[in-house]
Amino acid sequence: MAAVAADADAPGPRPWLLMSPALTAVVLLLAVPLCFILVYSFWLRTAAGGEQVGFFLDNWAEVLSDEFYRDILFQTLRIAGLSTVVCILLGYIPAYFIARSTTRHKAALILLLMLPFWISYIIRTMSWINILGVSGALNVFLLWTGIISEPLQILYNEATVILGLVHFLLPFMILNIYVSIDGIDTNLADAARSLGATGWQTFREVTLPLSMPGLAAGSLLCFVLGAGTYITPMILGGPRNAMFANLVFEAIITQLNWPLGSALSLVLLVVLGAVVVVYTRYAGIGQLAKSFK
Amino acid sequence: MDNTTRYQRLLERYRNGDLDRRTFLTLLGAASLTAGLTGAPLKGLQRQAMAATPESVRFDGWGGVVSEAFRKHAFDPYTEKTGIKVVDGTFGSGDEYLNRVKAGQEGEYNIFHASGVFDYARYVNLGYDVVLNEANIPNLKYVMSALMTPFRGVTGGKLSAAPYDYGTTGLAYNTEKISKQEMEDKGAKILIDPKYKGKIGGWGDWRTRIWYGALATDQNPNNIQDMDAVWDAIRAHRDLALKYWGSGAELMSLLAEGEIYVTEGWSGRIAALQQQGHPIAYYDAPNSYAWQECLMVLKGSPLEACEELLNFMLEPSVSIAVAEGQNYPPSLDPTKVDLGEKIPTLPAFDPTGKLANLTFADPAYWNGNEAEWSKKFGRVQKGY
Numbered sequence: 001m002a003a004v005a006a007d008a009d010a011p012g013p014r015p016w017l018l019m020s021p022a023l024t025a026v027v028l029l030l031a032v033p034l035c036f037i038l039v040y041s042f043w044l045r046t047a048a049g050g051e052q053v054g055f056f057l058d059n060w061a062e063v064l065s066d067e068f069y070r071d072i073l074f075q076t077l078r079i080a081g082l083s084t085v086v087c088i089l090l091g092y093i094p095a096y097f098i099a100r101s102t103t104r105h106k107a108a109l110i111l112l113l114m115l116p117f118w119i120s121y122i123i124r125t126m127s128w129i130n131i132l133g134v135s136g137a138l139n140v141f142l143l144w145t146g147i148i149s150e151p152l153q154i155l156y157n158e159a160t161v162i163l164g165l166v167h168f169l170l171p172f173m174i175l176n177i178y179v180s181i182d183g184i185d186t187n188l189a190d191a192a193r194s195l196g197a198t199g200w201q202t203f204r205e206v207t208l209p210l211s212m213p214g215l216a217a218g219s220l221l222c223f224v225l226g227a228g229t230y231i232t233p234m235i236l237g238g239p240r241n242a243m244f245a246n247l248v249f250e251a252i253i254t255q256l257n258w259p260l261g262s263a264l265s266l267v268l269l270v271v272l273g274a275v276v277v278v279y280t281r282y283a284g285i286g287q288l289a290k291s292f293k
Numbered sequence: 294m295d296n297t298t299r300y301q302r303l304l305e306r307y308r309n310g311d312l313d314r315r316t317f318l319t320l321l322g323a324a325s326l327t328a329g330l331t332g333a334p335l336k337g338l339q340r341q342a343m344a345a346t347p348e349s350v351r352f353d354g355w356g357g358v359v360s361e362a363f364r365k366h367a368f369d370p371y372t373e374k375t376g377i378k379v380v381d382g383t384f385g386s387g388d389e390y391l392n393r394v395k396a397g398q399e400g401e402y403n404i405f406h407a408s409g410v411f412d413y414a415r416y417v418n419l420g421y422d423v424v425l426n427e428a429n430i431p432n433l434k435y436v437m438s439a440l441m442t443p444f445r446g447v448t449g450g451k452l453s454a455a456p457y458d459y460g461t462t463g464l465a466y467n468t469e470k471i472s473k474q475e476m477e478d479k480g481a482k483i484l485i486d487p488k489y490k491g492k493i494g495g496w497g498d499w500r501t502r503i504w505y506g507a508l509a510t511d512q513n514p515n516n517i518q519d520m521d522a523v524w525d526a527i528r529a530h531r532d533l534a535l536k537y538w539g540s541g542a543e544l545m546s547l548l549a550e551g552e553i554y555v556t557e558g559w560s561g562r563i564a565a566l567q568q569q570g571h572p573i574a575y576y577d578a579p580n581s582y583a584w585q586e587c588l589m590v591l592k593g594s595p596l597e598a599c600e601e602l603l604n605f606m607l608e609p610s611v612s613i614a615v616a617e618g619q620n621y622p623p624s625l626d627p628t629k630v631d632l633g634e635k636i637p638t639l640p641a642f643d644p645t646g647k648l649a650n651l652t653f654a655d656p657a658y659w660n661g662n663e664a665e666w667s668k669k670f671g672r673v674q675k676g677y
Contacts, residue, residue, distance in 0.1 A: 047664060048418035049391070068672055135550040153491055155552070156536045234539060239531045240676040247671070253388050254499070255667045256395075256415075 034269075040262035049256035059263040069247065069264070073271065076244040079158065079233075080226035083165035087173040087222045088215065090166065095177035095214075096207075100186075110178070113171050125164050125235045129155065156238040164232040169225060173218040180214020181207065216283045224272050244268050349378040350598050353390060354406040356383035358618035366611040367602070377598050385540065387412050394421060400593030404602065406457065407589040410443045411500070413454055414656040415663075421592050422453035429600035430455060432607035437626045439648040440585050447656060454589035455603045456624040458616060461641040461651065462501055462584065463577040465548060465558035465566075473574065476555075480578040481508035483555055485529040494547050494556030495530055497537030499670035500659060502527050504582045505557055514580060515655040527673050537674065548573050557582070560640035561620035568620075575640045583641065583651035585624070 016023075041059055044052040063069050098109045116124060131137050132154040139151040154160065184207060192202040230245035245268065252261035352368070354360055360381060368379040384390040387408050394402050394416075407413055416422060427433055433441075433455060440456035464483065466476055470492070471483070479486060484493055484505060495502065506523035507514040509530075517523055535553055538544045541562045547553045548563075549571050563575040588606060590599045605611065609630050616623040617635050625632065626646040636642060643650065 045664065047661075049395075049415060049663075050419055068675075068677055072675065129546070129550075133550050134552050151551075153535070238536055239534060239674060242675045250671050253386075253392055255664070255671065256388070256391065257664075257668070258395075 037262045037265060040259050041266055043259040045255075045257040045259055051259060056259075059260045062260070063263045063267055069244075069267070072242060072247055073244050073267070075242075076227050076268075077271075079161060079165070079241075079243060080223050083162050083169060083226045084173075084219050084222045086162065086166045087169050088219060091170055091173035091218065092177055092215070095174045096181055098174075099178050099181035113174055113178075116167075116171055121168060122231060122235070124167060125232055128160065128164060128167070128236060132160065155236065156241075158237070158241050160236040161233050161241050161243075164236040165226045165229065168229070168232065169222040172221045172225065176218030176221065177211060177214045180211045180217075184210045213283070216279065220276065220279050223275060227272055227275075228268065348376075349380050350595065350602055351380040351382060351401070351403045352405065352602070353382040353384055353402060355619075359406070359615055362611070362615040362618045363606065366614045367605045367608070371602055371605040375598070375601060377602075379602065391415065391419075394591065395419070398593075402591050403594035404588055404590050404599055406586055407454060408586050409584045409654060409656075410447065411654050411656040411659045413444055413587060413589060414447045414660050416589060416591070417447055417453065418660065422448055423590050423592055423594065423596060424448075424451045425453060425455075425590060425600060425603075426596070427452060429597060430604045430607065432604050432609075435607065435609060435612075435626060435630050436624045437646050437648065439646070440624045443585075443653065443656070444587065454587035455607055456585055456587045457606070457612070458619070458621040458623050459583065459585040459641065459648070459651070460560040460621040461577050462496070462504075462557050462559055462582040463563075463575055463640065464581075465544075465556055465563045465573055465575050467548065467551065467554040468572045468574045470554040473576075476574070476576050481505050481557075484557070485509050485526055485533060487533060489554055490533045491535050492552075492554040493530065493534045494544070494553035495534050495537055496544070496557060497539055497674060499667045500654065501557060501582060502530070502670060502674075503666055504654070506530070508578060508580055514582070514652070515658055524669070524673060527670070531674060531676070564620040564640055577641065580652045583648075583653050585653065586621070587624075 040051070042055050042057070044054070044056050044058060046052050094113075098106065098113070101109065103109075129136065133139070134151040134153065136154075138154070139148075142148045143151065188206050188210070189202050192206045193199075197205065227243070228245055230243060230249050233241050233243045233246055244264070248261050248264045248268065251257045251264055255261075352363070354363065360383060364379075364381060368381065372378055384393065384405070390405060391412075407416070436456055440459065441452065444452055444454055444456065464476060464481070466483075471489075476483060483489070484495065486493075495505070503517075503523055504514045506526040507517050509526040510519065510522040512518060512523065536547065538547055538556070541559060544556065544558050545562055545566055548556065548558070548566060549569070558575070560575060560577075563573060566573045567575075588603055590596070590603070606615075607624075609625055612623040612625055613633055613636065616639075617633075620639055622636055622639050622642045623632070627637070627642075627644050628646045637644060641651070
């Protein structure tokens with residue numbers, strides 16, 4: 001009897017049918033290419049730039065034993081981590097403001113948040129050259145006001161790479177936090193205030209903990225996206241500000257070493273996957289869904 | 294037994310009822326996995342690739358004014374005469390394009406604007422070359438022999454490309470900050486002069502960096518004896534440089550905005566800056582890096598259609614229009630063709646048609662060291 005009831009409750013094939021287009025896309029566009037990349041990582045580059053097919057561990061031995069790759073990986077994680085922290089600090093206040101705003105122009109504020117996505121990421125990144133360059137707006141203004149007599153060299157260092165990443169990632173952070181705060185029942189804050197909590201205490205004890213799912217989801221997104229970028233360090237970085245994705249780009253495009261590039265890209269994938277696993281362990285992957293509820 | 298036969302036999306056994314559906318699919322999956330691990334599907338795809346249809350020929354170039362000039366002066370008249378359409382594509386760098394060709398199928402890409410004989414040699418080494426029937430390209434008679442000889446050397450006396458233009462990667466400097474005398478005195482050593490720390494640029498290309506490292510250490514770039522000294526020079530340049538630039542647009546921006554005072558640069562781009570009125574001069578030091586570009590036809594292309602298109606592109610009026618647009622002298626022999634007024638004023642132009650004063654990269658030497666040097670440069674570039 002119980003078995004019959006269980007069968008009746010079973011969802012049947014419909015969910016799988018509904019999910020099949022997405023699953024097909026994931027399998028064909030992600031899983032299958034990943035398998036190819038894995039296979040490639042065991043091949044070797046020939047002198048002419050082709051591939052020697054076989055099962056060789058040389059690329060993996062090199063990637064895992066060479067401190068050059070380890071150092072660039074740590075540098076990448078550090079830059080992505082710093083960018084994420086800056087995004088949290090800069091993103092929380094506008095997200096809180098939009099979520100708690102009672103203005104009828106709230107939709108317009110959210111639209112403004114989306115506005116940067118309408119412009120190419122590369123163009124957005126390059127715009128900093130016109131702002132911070134030797135002949136850029138900031139230097140021209142400082143020279144004009146007499147604050148400086150010689151243009152400042154602001155661009156092409158780690159700070160400008162982080163600046164470019166924050167510019168790129170901030171909307172993701174704000175949107176995640178906004179959705180989370182917007183879902184918090186305002187009566188909870190009112191109840192805390194009626195029980196004698198100050199505004200700061202209410203924020204610290206009620207709003208902040210309840211907005212943590214959005215904060216965590218935003219941080220995860222920003223960190224993973226930041227760690228995987230190569231355009232920003234290429235445009236706004238100096239000679240020593242490369243990130244791990246730049247190594248993948250160079251191995252594949254410049255050195256025509258697809259096998260090594262495959263091994264490097266898998267290392268980055270595994271490391272970022274580990275971050276997601278850690279996130280799941282401590283925050284729970286369900287938190288990601290919560291932030292969008 | 295090849296994979297196709299193997300699959301057909303499996304299918305036959307399945308249809309005969311010797312295999313149930315699950316076993317058939319399992320075996321098919323296992324065969325696919327095995328083929329994947331041995332690289333068979335990729336090679337198989339290459340074998341089965343189809344040549345471009347005779348109705349169209351694909352050309353890939355650097356875009357911009359060059360593309361416009363080709364479209365107006367060569368592609369449209371060619372289509373009008375032959376009925377064959379030209380599909381016009383662009384790429385950002387030679388390395389990027391080679392990756393595209395490698396990832397694509399035979400016949401997908403037909404003709405492209407290649408840089409340097411070493412680039413030509415890379416494609417030849419990977420088996421992407423063809424043998425052109427030169428009788429179908431009568432305009433080759435206008436092309437300088439000095440430009441065709443290196444290509445013939447790579448492909449056993451035959452051609453898989455038509456030389457199209459040439460130029461140099463010389464030293465570009467801001468005349469308001471650096472005098473002509475100082476530039477001529479220091480030559481390539483100015484790129485490692487601490488006096489200009491933070492105001493030096495450089496192309497983030499391993500060949501160019503090593504070439505200029507060789508010049509800065511008084512060595513022959515085509516026969517470097519002390520490679521350690523070259524790497525030290527590259528490190529010195531790295532520590533003094535503001536930035537490695539990655540495109541012609543970025544090179545022009547850095548010089549025009551005054552971010553850097555000196556760098557090596559492409560002669561045509563520097564000529565463009567001069568035409569825009571920027572105080573930028575160009576100096577070809579002894580053994581400055583000369584290169585020649587060509588229009589290369591790739592394996593699997595419709596040969597006769599490509600040869601005819603090449604002939605259109607080598608027509609002196611087309612070649613001159615493109616040269617004026619991109620500011621690089623054409624491959625046409627100035628002793629055989631009147632090149633007009635502008636071209637003789639371009640940097641690197643050689644009125645003799647012999648190119649005896651230019652030093653080109655030896656393709657065998659540079660491609661022989663490519664794997665090691667490009668990899669090491671990637672590390673040195675990042676502070677190692």
